[in-house]
Amino acid sequence: MGEPIVRYENVHKSFGAVEVLKGINLDLKQAEKVAVIGPSGSGKTTIIRMLMTLEEPTSGEIIVDGKNLWHMEKNGQLVPANEKHLRQVRGDIGMVFQHFNLFPHMTILENCMTAPIHVQKEDKKSAKERSIEMLEKVGLGDKLGNYPSQLSGGQKQRVAMARALVMRPKIMLFDEVTSALDPELVEEVLEVIRDIAHEGRMAMVLVTHEMEFARDIADRVLFLDGGVIAEQGSPEEVFGNSENKRLESFLRRFR
Numbered sequence: 001m002g003e004p005i006v007r008y009e010n011v012h013k014s015f016g017a018v019e020v021l022k023g024i025n026l027d028l029k030q031a032e033k034v035a036v037i038g039p040s041g042s043g044k045t046t047i048i049r050m051l052m053t054l055e056e057p058t059s060g061e062i063i064v065d066g067k068n069l070w071h072m073e074k075n076g077q078l079v080p081a082n083e084k085h086l087r088q089v090r091g092d093i094g095m096v097f098q099h100f101n102l103f104p105h106m107t108i109l110e111n112c113m114t115a116p117i118h119v120q121k122e123d124k125k126s127a128k129e130r131s132i133e134m135l136e137k138v139g140l141g142d143k144l145g146n147y148p149s150q151l152s153g154g155q156k157q158r159v160a161m162a163r164a165l166v167m168r169p170k171i172m173l174f175d176e177v178t179s180a181l182d183p184e185l186v187e188e189v190l191e192v193i194r195d196i197a198h199e200g201r202m203a204m205v206l207v208t209h210e211m212e213f214a215r216d217i218a219d220r221v222l223f224l225d226g227g228v229i230a231e232q233g234s235p236e237e238v239f240g241n242s243e244n245k246r247l248e249s250f251l252r253r254f255r
């Protein structure tokens with residue numbers, strides 16, 4: 001699989017006096033699928049928000065494509081290391097959130113087209129073609145002119161995925177994308193992620209409470225607890241681990 005495309009080295013993150021992450025070390029390899037599990041409030045979202053540069057670490061290094069995202073000033077403050085690289089990183093990463101964050105006043109086709117046109121400066125025709133292709137891929141080819149308010153939660157989440165895919169990311173981040181959905185809509189969204197995962201090209205980091213799903217598609221599972229990666233390994237190793245009592249008690253809730 002070659003060099004990691006993302007590396008966290010001893011990353012700490014505090015909010016005020018509370019240290020949420022206490023030294024995260026993590027490599028993400030090309031095309032690797034990593035599931036992050038752990039109790040609520042353990043810092044799972046914070047880990048992926050830092051990769052999207054929505055949050056800066058308090059200390060440590062996050063290296064993407066061999067380049068550091070943050071640089072320590074003499075006063076100890078971390079500042080963006082290189083604006084150009086940061087822009088590129090943001091362009092290489094697609095993120096899908098728990099809440100879909102679609103633009104309500106735009107049709108779903110327009111929702112998908114807007115970033116390629118305005119951020120990547122792509123011409124309208126090819127942005128439109130690719131947006132249609134991605135909406136078809138997530139099973140919404142017949143809803144192009146609909147507004148988000150006319151769709152179910154599962155459909156909205158599939159639009160959010162198409163919108164991220166249109167940007168041709170190298171890495172996709174999924175943050176509890178099914179948590180806000182009615183139970184009967186969960187499977188249709190997981191199915192789309194499975195399809196994307198099986199295509200294989202993109203690296204993926206999935207924060208999820210869907211343990212069966214994580215077992216199914218992840219190459220590696222990380223259990224975040226107490227501010228550190230308390231366990232990691234293949235799905236078989238992590239889900240079959242009965243030595244770590246905290247992991248076992250966490251998993252018991254999903255059985």
Ligand code: ADP
Nearest residue numbers: 015016020038039040041042043044045046047
């Ligand atoms: P998880 O995704 O595992 O539920 P989060 O990464 O969302 O955990 O949050 C970890 C901890 O950090 C929580 O206690 C949360 O309240 C706190 N936290 C997250 N973001 C902020 C913020 N912007 N300001 C203050 N506290 C925050």
